[in-house]
Amino acid sequence: MINKTIADAKEAVKDVSSGSVLMFGGFGLSGIPENSIKALLEKDINELTCISNNAGVDDFGIGLMLQKKMVKKMISSYVGENAEFERQLLSGELEVELIPQGTLAERVRAGGAGIPAFFTPAGVGTEVADGKELREFDGKLYLLERWLKADFAFVKAWKGDTSGNLIFKGTARNFNPMMAAAGKITIAEVEELVPAGELDPNAIHTPGIYVQRIFQGKDYEKRIEQRTVSKK
Amino acid sequence: MLNKDQIAQRIAKEVQNGQYINLGIGIPTLVANYIPDDLEVVLQSENGLLGIGPFPTEDKIDPDLINAGKQTITMTKGSALFNSAESFAMIRGGHVHLTILGAMEVSESGDIANWKIPGKMVKGMGGAMDLVASAENIIVAMQHCSRDGQSKLLKKCSLPITGIKCVKKVVTDLAVLEVLPEGGFKLLERAPGVTVEEIKSKTEGRLVVEGEIPEMIFD
Numbered sequence: 495m496i497n498k499t500i501a502d503a504k505e506a507v508k509d510v511s512s513g514s515v516l517m518f519g520g521f522g523l524s525g526i527p528e529n530s531i532k533a534l535l536e537k538d539i540n541e542l543t544c545i546s547n548n549a550g551v552d553d554f555g556i557g558l559m560l561q562k563k564m565v566k567k568m569i570s571s572y573v574g575e576n577a578e579f580e581r582q583l584l585s586g587e588l589e590v591e592l593i594p595q596g597t598l599a600e601r602v603r604a605g606g607a608g609i610p611a612f613f614t615p616a617g618v619g620t621e622v623a624d625g626k627e628l629r630e631f632d633g634k635l636y637l638l639e640r641w642l643k644a645d646f647a648f649v650k651a652w653k654g655d656t657s658g659n660l661i662f663k664g665t666a667r668n669f670n671p672m673m674a675a676a677g678k679i680t681i682a683e684v685e686e687l688v689p690a691g692e693l694d695p696n697a698i699h700t701p702g703i704y705v706q707r708i709f710q711g712k713d714y715e716k717r718i719e720q721r722t723v724s725k726k
Numbered sequence: 727m728l729n730k731d732q733i734a735q736r737i738a739k740e741v742q743n744g745q746y747i748n749l750g751i752g753i754p755t756l757v758a759n760y761i762p763d764d765l766e767v768v769l770q771s772e773n774g775l776l777g778i779g780p781f782p783t784e785d786k787i788d789p790d791l792i793n794a795g796k797q798t799i800t801m802t803k804g805s806a807l808f809n810s811a812e813s814f815a816m817i818r819g820g821h822v823h824l825t826i827l828g829a830m831e832v833s834e835s836g837d838i839a840n841w842k843i844p845g846k847m848v849k850g851m852g853g854a855m856d857l858v859a860s861a862e863n864i865i866v867a868m869q870h871c872s873r874d875g876q877s878k879l880l881k882k883c884s885l886p887i888t889g890i891k892c893v894k895k896v897v898t899d900l901a902v903l904e905v906l907p908e909g910g911f912k913l914l915e916r917a918p919g920v921t922v923e924e925i926k927s928k929t930e931g932r933l934v935v936e937g938e939i940p941e942m943i944f945d
Contacts, residue, residue, distance in 0.1 A: 599814050615860055621887075664790035665771065
């Protein structure tokens with residue numbers, strides 16, 4: 495097997511430069527690549543295009559990259575949890591492409607799967623359809639959406655092995671598998687890194703072919719946005 | 727007038743046995759509390775879960791298990807987890823039977839607006855555009871009027887649209903209304919103590935009133 499292990503987050507982001515297109519797995523703050531984001535924050539880079547379902551919150555996740563003005567453009571579906579994002583957007587400092595969540599997931603999937611474009615009903619009749627080709631199939635209108643790819647994709651898994659195979663946990667899977675496939679260089683950080691051969695091949699969510707670098711993450715905060723409990 | 731819980735309680739009566747259901751953020755999430763125990767339904771969370779259970783007790787909180795509103799949740803027996811592309815494949819593919827979501831405006835032709843107020847508020851559409859473009863049955867839960875008293879049931883939406891000709895029913899603090907295929911809000915039920923006249927005066931879109939309009943019944 496090919497060993498893709500690297501030392502840490504710092505090494506993982508060594509060749510990320512200004513102007514790069516980056517993808518980040520995660521839904522809200524769940525399943526985000528915390529270590530890689532921290533390492534990116536240490537770098538003196540900007541003009542980044544970031545593709546991520548959400549934009550973190552003001553003081554965590556991608557929100558911190560926005561605070562540092564590292565981001566030129568965000569491609570997301572929902573950014574309601576981030577006041578700084580909203581401020582930069584409304585003031586015009588930040589370029590933003592808001593797209594339906596399913597369209598985002600499928601555009602990323604298409605990017606990794608070599609499908610340049612596809613038709614979807616989401617957004618027909620809305621401003622999302624502006625400038626896009628519409629076509630009728632069996633009496634219903636659909637619009638043409640294109641694939642998304644990235645220079646670097648950052649994903650976070652629960653377990654991984656040295657050849658890059660990944661297993662996710664709970665709803666922290668979300669966008670991570672598609673983004674792993676859509677990155678030219680995909681960097682996986684995992685809570686538990688094991689030697690190749692120790693994970694059950696039947697249980698692998700993301701095959702290692704999509705992963706170029708993998709490292710053992712540390713100090714996961716896993717911040718909860720809405721802590722909701724029932725009494726019993 | 728109904729409070730938020732009562733709106734959710736009324737919507738729960740629309741739920742049918744065997745349905746796969748997606749509940750949006752806010753009042754729709756509360757609907758889960760009122761689905762009768764004898765119905766077997768599965769709640770879908772678009773971030774990758776079929777089988778949303780109740781909120782966890784303090785000792786069972788798992789940051790890797792949240793719903794689309796980013797709330798900590800549990801899983802019911804027989805749950806399944808999957809990625810976001812798969813999640814929206816089942817939504818677009820028409821496998822989710824019922825979508826319940828909030829709105830800022832609904833038009834008499836069933837258009838819905840709920841994702842953006844130009845120049846003021848930009849949260850994004852999240853999964854709403856995919857859901858309303860594909861679900862066979864869409865019910866909106868919302869207040870009948872905005873905070874400044876403007877009707878939210880309109881001839882035509884004034885805010886950017888989320889989806890066209892998709893809403894089938896609207897449940898507000900004042901009434902239950904069906905969106906007619908030819909356009910217009912057909913008044914089905916009124917909230918306890920609310921008159922047809924009040925509903926008329928607070929509905930800007932075409933309101934269809936046929937015969938006696940019953941009051942909602944709560945068990």
